[in-house]
């Protein structure tokens with residue numbers, strides 16, 4: 315089972331968040347809407363998701379917010395967004411906050427996405443003191459942490475990689491559940507080399523035809539946990555050789571990015587690498603990491619004092635699924 319953390323919720327959100335209500339429902343495009351959704355509702359949603367997850371929703375995400383949260387209104391039998399937002403803040407129910415956050419994250423990812431990073435990782439890890447540990451901090455549905463684990467196996471060999479660990483975290487519990495299952499459509503891996511397909515995946519049969527499953531030895535290297543990058547304390551007590559933080563900082567404003575990078579710093583071993591997404595530039599946000607090239611940053615200082623280990627959690631590799639064979 316994936317470990318979850320108590321989420322830090324925004325406090326007194328309603329009083330600070332609610333600007334004056336506009337009476338008329340917002341209608342953008344030709345979309346017919348089942349629920350009243352005002353500009354004030356959207357402003358409130360933006361404020362809540364910014365304070366709970368650091369995500370800055372731009373104006374053009376209005377329709378996305380409507381359609382994703384409309385499901386929550388249906389599930390709760392509500393008629394207006396105001397009712398829903400009042401409820402979420404009044405109840406302060408962790409399960410509803412989780413559903414709200416899950417609904418508003420964007421989870422696009424792929425195996426070996428931004429492929430130039432993986433040879434850099436492969437070249438880096440054999441030079442490090444073993445065992446190496448890598449943190450994938452916005453793991454989404456698992457393609458990225460599994461690509462990291464596969465790269466470690468290719469670079470360190472089966473026995474070297476068995477000692478290595480990949481911590482995979484995300485704020486979104488729904489994507490983490492999918493990640494932990496390790497099952498994907500064949501289409502999602504068809505661009506991989508035949509060698510990688512054979513070495514790292516099992517092919518689905520019967521009810522699972524057209525699917526693949528990440529092999530247990532790869533899944534066993536990856537531990538999944540929920541973690542909100544905007545939390546003050548990540549409760550991580552070990553350091554990492556590399557941190558992947560790709561395509562999530564683009565949703566954060568500059569002050570939030572700076573806070574996250576400041577929290578990464580003590581979690582990085584000396585000479586550790588930080589991998590960023592293709593459109594993310596931390597050069598003007600922090601002095602602790604300097605750009606090495608190709609959106610890879612290197613820690614500029616010696617690592618801080620050693621910390622105690624990360625608390626133990628279950629391993630993804632223990633899950634089994636029938637109907638999947640080599």
Ligand SMILES: C[S@@+](CC[C@H](N)C(=O)[O-])C[C@H]1O[C@@H](n2cnc3c(N)ncnc32)[C@H](O)[C@@H]1O
Pocket residue numbers: 366367368369419420421422423424427451452453454455458483484485486489541542543544559560561562565591
């Ligand atoms: C676009 S995906 C990127 C996935 C992967 N890193 C990649 O580059 O392919 C962004 C991920 O960041 C996660 N995320 C958003 N806000 C977060 C936060 N405050 N803490 C942790 N993860 C967050 C989302 O749930 C989503 O899965």
